[in-house]
Amino acid sequence: MSFEQDREYIAQHLDLGKEALYLTKNECENIGLSREEILDIIEDTLIEHGHQNYEMPAKGGVHPWPEVFFHAMPAYVPKMKACGCKWIECYPNNPKKYDLPQTTGLFVLNDVLSGVPMAIMDSTWITAMRTPAVTVIAAAALHPDAKTFGMYGCGVQGIEHVRFVVKTLKNLDKIYIYDIVESRMDDLIKLVQPEIDAEIIKADNAQVVAENCEVLSSATIILKEPLTAVKDDWISNGQTILPCDMNTYFDLKTQYRADKYIVDSHDEHEYFAQNGYFPKDKGLPKVYAQTGEIVAGLKKGRESAEELIVCSNIGMSVCDVTIAKAIFDIAINNKIGKMLPL
Ligand SMILES: NC(=O)c1ccc[n+]([C@@H]2O[C@H](COP(=O)([O-])OP(=O)(O)OC[C@H]3O[C@@H](n4cnc5c(N)ncnc54)[C@H](O)[C@@H]3O)[C@@H](O)[C@H]2O)c1
Numbered sequence: 001m002s003f004e005q006d007r008e009y010i011a012q013h014l015d016l017g018k019e020a021l022y023l024t025k026n027e028c029e030n031i032g033l034s035r036e037e038i039l040d041i042i043e044d045t046l047i048e049h050g051h052q053n054y055e056m057p058a059k060g061g062v063h064p065w066p067e068v069f070f071h072a073m074p075a076y077v078p079k080m081k082a083c084g085c086k087w088i089e090c091y092p093n094n095p096k097k098y099d100l101p102q103t104t105g106l107f108v109l110n111d112v113l114s115g116v117p118m119a120i121m122d123s124t125w126i127t128a129m130r131t132p133a134v135t136v137i138a139a140a141a142l143h144p145d146a147k148t149f150g151m152y153g154c155g156v157q158g159i160e161h162v163r164f165v166v167k168t169l170k171n172l173d174k175i176y177i178y179d180i181v182e183s184r185m186d187d188l189i190k191l192v193q194p195e196i197d198a199e200i201i202k203a204d205n206a207q208v209v210a211e212n213c214e215v216l217s218s219a220t221i222i223l224k225e226p227l228t229a230v231k232d233d234w235i236s237n238g239q240t241i242l243p244c245d246m247n248t249y250f251d252l253k254t255q256y257r258a259d260k261y262i263v264d265s266h267d268e269h270e271y272f273a274q275n276g277y278f279p280k281d282k283g284l285p286k287v288y289a290q291t292g293e294i295v296a297g298l299k300k301g302r303e304s305a306e307e308l309i310v311c312s313n314i315g316m317s318v319c320d321v322t323i324a325k326a327i328f329d330i331a332i333n334n335k336i337g338k339m340l341p342l
Contacts, residue, residue, distance in 0.1 A: 006081050007113050013332035014339070016116055023121035023327065023337040031330050035129070035164060038323065041080075042133040043295060045322045048079050049265075050296030054318050058267035063275075067092055067223060073317035076112070082325035084109040086123050086317055092221045101156065102221070103127060107324045117342065119328045123320060126327070128156050130319040132164040134264060135217050135242045138291050138311050140168035142262075142301045143215050143240040147173050149198075150213030152206060152229070152249055154179040154188040157219030161244075162192050162200065169215065172198040176209040210234035217242045218249040224276050226252060237306045246277055246314055255310050260302075261285040262294060262311040269314065285310075 001009075007016070014021060023031075048054055059071040074085040088105030095102060105123040110116065139146070146169050151158050154177055166172055175198050179185050185202045193200050203209045206229050210216065220227070222245045232253040235241070241258075243250055255261060263269045266287050273284045289299040291313060302309060331337045 003081055003113055007111060010111065010118065010332060014118060016111055016114060016118065017342065019339045019341055020117045021119040021121075021328065021331060021337045022340045023119065023331055025122035025124050027331070027336055028121055028125040028327050031327050031336065032334075033323075033326055033330065035133075035167060037326070038129050038133050039137065039164070039167060041322050041326055042130055042319055043137050044079070045077060045319050046134065046137060046292040046295040048077055048292070049316065049318050050290065050292030050294070050298050053078060056265070056316060056318050058265070058271040059317075073320060075317035075321040077318050077322050080322045080325055081112050082109070082321040083112045084321045084324055086126075086320045088123060088127065090222060092223065095155075103156075107320060109321070109324050109328055119324070119331075119337075120340070121324060121327065121337075123324070126320050126323045127315070128160050130323050131157055131219070131244055131313070131315060132161040134291065134313045134316075134319060135161060135244060136164045136168040137295060138242055138262075138313065139165065139215050139217075139240065141294050142309055142311060144169070145171055146214040146240070147171050148176070148213040148215070149174075150176040150178070150203075150209035150216040152178050152209065152216070152218035153220035153245070154181075154184040155219065157244060158184075159188050159192060161217055161219060162188060163195065166196045166198055174198060174212070175200045176203045176213050177201070178203040178206050178209045206230050207234050214238070215240045215242065217244065219244040220249050222246050222277075223248045228252070230254070232257070235308065237308050239308055240302070241308075241310045243310070243312050244314070246272060246312065250310070252279070254308070255285045255312075256282065257308070258285065258310040259307040260288040260309045262289050262291055262309065263287050264291045264313040264316050266290060268316065269312065272314065
């Protein structure tokens with residue numbers, strides 16, 4: 001479908017330039033986009049990113065308090081005719097302090113031809129879905145035969161990581177989980193175990209997970225001062241580590257000594273490094289490739305069973321915008337959401 005055809009189709013459902021569709025979190029979540037479809041969209045998006053068929057400046061942000069950030073995350077992916085911007089916040093203390101999620105936000109989707117806003121939607125569900133999709137696609141590219149997976153953090157992201165990972169690592173038989181809040185682990189098991197065959201094991205501590213799993217991921221908290229909860233001594237050759245929380249959880253030593261240090265976006269990681277998330281004297285570990293280049297087959301992934309690979313995915317708006325466009329297409333076709341006058 002050309003850009004013109006796509007616009008004509010949208011114009012049948014929405015008076016472009018005069019109104020925009022508003023979608024709540026609940027409407028996005030129940031739009032009917034399956035995890036398999038999300039994986040397909042994100043894989044295509046990562047391939048486009050690998051081939052540099054996109055526009056995505058590094059996040060710009062404001063920081064009202066030391067550990068919090070707001071990020072403006074614009075992106076354009078021509079293949080999916082997707083153009084827009086996510087406005088997201090990360091307030092690590094929200095769950096404890098206000099009983100609110102760490103991460104919330106809104107997405108604005110625009111018409112590529114005329115630029116007018118077409119939709120405003122909650123972005124919480126988009127973030128909750130696209131993030132694990134990136135992790136597990138990268139896991140499959142780097143460690144396809146893994147039998148064991150470990151997840152640190154059993155909140156929104158941890159739960160979805162466990163749901164998603166069994167869809168790309170097909171040989172998994174054990175999933176170890178760990179969270180400082182024990183009830184979070186119990187809740188994850190209660191919710192997800194009935195849905196999957198792999199056995200979910202509640203670990204007593206972070207070391208058990210590190211020493212029993214070939215592939216590890218973390219979605220805990222993003223802090224400038226690393227927690228170093230997973231000691232470098234517990235990590236062995238041959239493991240694949242996929243943090244979603246920057247360098248907070250895993251020992252920085254592991255990241256500097258990895259045989260391959262891969263990042264979703266070099267620019268994004270430089271932005272975080274400039275904002276004090278890596279030691280000033282050492283900077284970012286030497287980047288071997290971006291995740292999209294591995295997924296697109298432009299750079300080699302794992303080349304030996306002994307390689308220690310770290311693949312840090314901090315989140316890219318190209319993945320938000322393509323999921324937002326897919327949600328929007330379904331919504332207008334099914335008359336979901338509320339039209340707002342512009
Ligand atoms: N990379 C990305 O694209 C991306 C996207 C969204 C969120 N995130 C990050 O992922 C993290 C988790 O997000 P969420 O929405 O799942 O948050 P959440 O609050 O729902 O879950 C976080 C979980 O981590 C646990 N936790 C905190 N400190 C811990 C520790 N020291 N050891 C073990 N567990 C610990 C908490 O108890 C909680 O259960 C945040 O840091 C967030 O910024 C990254």
